Amino acid sequence: MVIVLRKMPMGLSAIAEARMTWCEWPGAFIGLEVLEKYGCRMATGLGLTLYLVAVSFALGLVIGLALAVAKLRAGRIPSAIIHGYTTFFRGTPLLVQLFLIYYGLGSIRPFWQEIGLWWFFREPVYCCLLAFTLNTAAYQAEIFRGALQSLPTGQAEAARALGMRPLPIFLKIEMPLALIVALRPLGNELIVMIKASALASLVTLFDLMGATKLAFARSFDLSIYFVAALIYLSMVEIIRRLWDAMETRLTRHLVLR
Amino acid sequence: MENAFTLLSFGPEGWGLALLQGAWVTISIALATLPFGLALGLAVALGKRSRNPLLRMVSTLYTTVFRGVPELLTLYIIYFGIQILVQKLWSSLGFTSQLEMSPFFAGMVALGVVLAAFSAEVWLGALNSIEKGQREAAAALGLTRFQAFRLIIFPQLMRVALPGLGNNWMVLLKETSLVSVITLQDTMFIATRANVVTKEPFLFFGAAALIYLFFSMISTWGFGKLEDRANRGYVRAR
Numbered sequence: 135m136v137i138v139l140r141k142m143p144m145g146l147s148a149i150a151e152a153r154m155t156w157c158e159w160p161g162a163f164i165g166l167e168v169l170e171k172y173g174c175r176m177a178t179g180l181g182l183t184l185y186l187v188a189v190s191f192a193l194g195l196v197i198g199l200a201l202a203v204a205k206l207r208a209g210r211i212p213s214a215i216i217h218g219y220t221t222f223f224r225g226t227p228l229l230v231q232l233f234l235i236y237y238g239l240g241s242i243r244p245f246w247q248e249i250g251l252w253w254f255f256r257e258p259v260y261c262c263l264l265a266f267t268l269n270t271a272a273y274q275a276e277i278f279r280g281a282l283q284s285l286p287t288g289q290a291e292a293a294r295a296l297g298m299r300p301l302p303i304f305l306k307i308e309m310p311l312a313l314i315v316a317l318r319p320l321g322n323e324l325i326v327m328i329k330a331s332a333l334a335s336l337v338t339l340f341d342l343m344g345a346t347k348l349a350f351a352r353s354f355d356l357s358i359y360f361v362a363a364l365i366y367l368s369m370v371e372i373i374r375r376l377w378d379a380m381e382t383r384l385t386r387h388l389v390l391r
Numbered sequence: 392m393e394n395a396f397t398l399l400s401f402g403p404e405g406w407g408l409a410l411l412q413g414a415w416v417t418i419s420i421a422l423a424t425l426p427f428g429l430a431l432g433l434a435v436a437l438g439k440r441s442r443n444p445l446l447r448m449v450s451t452l453y454t455t456v457f458r459g460v461p462e463l464l465t466l467y468i469i470y471f472g473i474q475i476l477v478q479k480l481w482s483s484l485g486f487t488s489q490l491e492m493s494p495f496f497a498g499m500v501a502l503g504v505v506l507a508a509f510s511a512e513v514w515l516g517a518l519n520s521i522e523k524g525q526r527e528a529a530a531a532l533g534l535t536r537f538q539a540f541r542l543i544i545f546p547q548l549m550r551v552a553l554p555g556l557g558n559n560w561m562v563l564l565k566e567t568s569l570v571s572v573i574t575l576q577d578t579m580f581i582a583t584r585a586n587v588v589t590k591e592p593f594l595f596f597g598a599a600a601l602i603y604l605f606f607s608m609i610s611t612w613g614f615g616k617l618e619d620r621a622n623r624g625y626v627r628a629r
Contacts, residue, residue: 225607226600227568229579234600237592325459332461336572343463350467356475359468363460370459 168358172349179345180365186259186331186341190266191324197267198274203304205279216275223272228330232265236337258337266327273323281316282308314384321377325370332366342366395594398585406585406595413581414602416495420577421567424499425560428506435507436514450511457508462566465505470497470573498570506563513555517548550621557614564606578602 154162157177161170169176205216223231239246239255246252254260285308293303335344346362349355401407438450457465474492481490521544529539571580582599586592 222600222604226603227565227579229568229571230582230596230600230603233583233586233592234596237586238596241590241592329459329461332463335463343461346464347467350471356468356472359464359471363456363464363468366461366464367456367459371455
């Protein structure tokens with residue numbers, strides 16, 4: 135089938151006649167054999183990449199915000215612990231953290247079996263999610279801490295003078311203001327996570343990078359790497375545009391523009 | 392616990408010396424990449440401000456691409472890409488032998504082009520912060536454009552760019568761990584091999600983590616000192 139297709143002029147009619155699945159289309163359309171052959175694996179890989187990034191980033195958002203608030207409001211000992219956590223996860227490579235969790239925690243199997251958590255640490259996907267979440271939570275905690283600290287104190291003081299309780303002050307006054315400051319660095323962190331998720335391919339996972347490596351190892355066609363680069367680039371570009379739109383929306387009351 | 396000490400020792404049973412050599416490779420590749428990446432980044436930043444639209448477009452495309460593609464992918468493309476390219480060239484010259492690409496060189500190039508893309512943004516921000524009057528005054532004094540850059544612009548540039556470049560350096564330091572996948576024997580590579588042999592992942596990846604943490608902390612301290620020095624002519628607010 136592949137041989138027949140390569141002799142035919144490329145175009146939609148050829149694809150329609152060939153009755154392919156959708157993920158083989160792009161490769162056939164631009165006449166790239168390796169992409170046609172491994173298109174479906176790449177698509178599955180892209181799905182896994184998106185899943186890993188979305189879950190770890192969302193969990194990191196919650197944990198990061200909690201850590202930032204705790205660091206600013208809680209006593210000295212919790213603050214010191216959180217400081218240690220962020221220093222470790224921001225000071226060491228994500229690859230080391232991933233291997234510590236995947237090989238390290240995975241090596242104490244009897245312990246996990248005893249407490250019934252072996253199903254979690256057995257799966258490379260969950261190990262990856264755990265490493266990515268802990269890593270991005272540390273970075274996001276610092277982003278939120280910086281944003282919350284940058285707020286002028288007069289805002290909260292005025293709210294207190296109006297008789298607002300601490301929780302509403304935080305939710306309705308401080309959070310919206312901090313989000314404007316935190317938005318851009320959070321977008322950068324999301325982009326960093328998309329790129330960092332390629333490390334999943336090093337713990338046997340077939341994310342976009344893993345699928346690309348497999349395709350290259352079998353075909354020795356370097357162009358598949360360029361296709362992957364283009365896919366990653368488009369993801370980053372989409373995030374960038376989305377963030378620009380969000381920033382415009384969130385700052386629409388400011389005269390700055 | 393005794394076992395752990397033996398494994399980390401410098402004796403015949405221990406991995407201490409190997410880990411130290413790995414740490415040395417990590418710091419060497421980071422230091423070797425730094426000047427190349429920063430210089431290329433400055434060139435790209437100057438390209439982005441150029442009057443030539445083609446040069447502007449190429450520089451913008453450069454930073455967009457290398458900031459958006461995973462470092463691991465860039466590393467593979469450069470490692471395998473250069474290898475295939477050089478091999479073709481070698482064969483076309485009539486040689487039949489196989490060429491082996493040095494992982495150190497490939498790692499240096501890959502990390503360098505990525506560092507250049509990120510540092511270009513820092514350089515650009517710093518360049519924009521320097522007032523036009525500085526260049527005009529330099530021109531009025533009869534300095535050539537190159538002299539003005541070397542004597543007037545660049546010293547002021549370093550002061551503004553230093554915090555951003557410090558961040559770039561920290562990212563670079565951690566990214567060097569990726570070169571272990573193209574068999575460069577850095578800290579990460581040694582830790583992985585030690586884990587395969589001894590089945591002590593906590594010990595060796597923990598040791599690797601501490602090595603990176605040590606380098607990060609030294610760098611934070613060093614950059615603080617450098618910033619103090621760069622700001623010595625300025626009164627600090629507060």
